[in-house]
Ligand SMILES: Nc1ncnc2c1ncn2[C@@H]1O[C@H](COP(=O)(O)OP(=O)(O)O)[C@@H](O)[C@H]1O
């Protein structure tokens with residue numbers, strides 16, 4: 001009897017271990033492949049029939065050096081970073097107050113508003129980009145940084161508000177009332193109680209927004225074309241047109257993922273869940 | 282320091298009258314308990330006093346000032362919520378100092394206050410912990426400290442001990458009483474637990490369905506229940522109720538009931554003769570029924586009764602006996618642990634004729650308890 005229990009407990013452990021390893025591999029494998037290609041020499045890619053090696057024959061950072069020596073590359077990275085950064089700022093500036101109201105007040109039409117917000121994003125980007133681009137052209141927002149920032153904000157805002165609302169909503173009302181009885185006004189309550197407690201959710205929204213802007217292509221393409229300002233995604237498209245070697249593409253991809261990883265790591269400590277535990281009982 | 286006066290206070294949620302024309306006067310520095318079953322409107326009343334709910338009708342007067350339209354943060358009232366509502370992202374220190382920071386109290390004054398309250402509530406060494414890092418009892422004390430440090434006129438406590446286990450609760454009750462003596466604040470304490478109410482309060486306001494049932498000192502609420510609800514809610518085990526009619530028999534005044542003729546004590550029920558023929562509900566507390574074995578002398582006003590033991594339930598130092606009088610009628614009473622009683626045994630019991638509570642079955646009010654002067658005028 002107890003042996004059976006032990007065996008089933010053990011097999012459960014083994015099962016979970018396998019599951020975890022599998023999941024990790026699933027995440028790590030593509031990243032690893034990408035990185036491997038980015039440091040591969042030509043002979044490790046065009047092997048002439050023999051299987052591609054697990055690790056390049058002659059690992060090299062030549063592609064990185066090439067990319068970093070390209071002035072245009074620096075320009076587009078900085079552009080993309082700036083655009084993503086300001087998209088995050090603007091989205092939060094608009095999204096946080098909206099989430100606060102939607103999450104904390106029983107305003108009329110609250111439910112339809114939230115549903116409406118998300119359904120806006122059900123339209124394919126390719127369908128909404130045309131009227132948006134047309135409008136941006138009439139207000140001369142095309143070929144400008146702030147035009148792209150605004151367009152990306154447009155894309156991110158529904159998600160930011162949605163995530164933000166669910167960050168504000170579960171904060172126990174007692175906390176607000178307690179602060180009120182202790183003399184705080186609405187603004188102080190927002191600043192000292194609600195906002196700090198919503199930070200984990202808002203952080204997730206910020207990371208999401210950064211990612212969205214960083215790898216956004218369609219709106220950037222329609223608004224910037226191949227004009228004066230270019231972004232990393234447009235640059236990649238431009239390079240692809242010349243059918244570049246696989247390892248250079250991999251290098252560009254690595255560079256594309258890098259800031260996202262850094263940004264996420266920086267914000268990650270604010271995402272620790274369960275910060276509200278111990279508030280009420 | 283302030284007196285709290287509720288004059289014809291009412292509150293409605295949608296169509297539900299939660300508080301109904303309530304009158305209550307709570308003296309300056311008094312410890313008053315709002316006692317009542319769950320859902321009777323205790324929390325709502327407390328929130329109205331704190332300003333978190335509007336007062337639909339009537340006047341709320343604190344320290345001589347009408348508070349109805351004064352926002353919560355301008356009232357000098359502190360409240361401890363049932364959930365404690367500690368700010369989870371702030372340390373114990375930051376929680377306690379929150380209100381003082383809002384009031385822009387000077388840092389030195391703040392430090393003094395912090396030290397004072399931490400010493401009073403024994404929170405040393407916890408200042409830098411987060412709420413989730415301290416125990417339930419400690420959270421309760423932090424919540425209390427946070428309220429006291431603001432030096433409020435009135436302190437509102439909403440079931441502050443309901444999340445604690447029995448041992449902690451006893452300690453906390455003593456501590457609360459000590460703190461009340463020490464700071465002398467007006468305290469309005471909410472609970473559904475009669476032991477807490479009986480132990481701590483100077484007066485109990487017993488509520489039911491948003492109405493005041495009785496407002497009196499604990500011993501009077503127990504000895505002179507003004508309503509059937511009061512008789513039933515206060516006291517444990519629950520009181521026995523028996524239907525009867527006030528009657529005279531062989532020069533004795535008593536109650537003709539289905540368990541026999543219950544004698545009434547002449548001194549206590551001097552006016553009973555006037556009520557002859559009146560239908561009553563008789564309330565008899567289990568504590569006022571005695572079993573022959575541990576009763577030396579009998580008073581003239583005791584009624585003796587023979588019952589069959591149907592159930593014995595141990596309460597520790599005593600046992601609760603459910604005795605059958607007839608097929609439909611049972612009475613509950615208490616015996617000491619030493620008493621030797623077995624199931625199905627026939628025993629004689631005595632009902633104390635001085636301690637009967639007579640209620641009008643229609644109005645449910647006590648016919649004899651002279652209503653003591655209590656509330657709001
Ligand atoms: N915000 C509200 N909206 C509607 N009904 C409420 C609200 N708050 C309390 N009630 C109702 O009022 C009654 C009294 O509630 P409450 O004051 O919390 O009772 P207690 O604290 O005595 O348990 C209950 O029936 C409850 O359902």
Ligand SMILES: [Mg+2]
Pocket residue numbers: 320323324325363
């Ligand atoms: Mg309550």
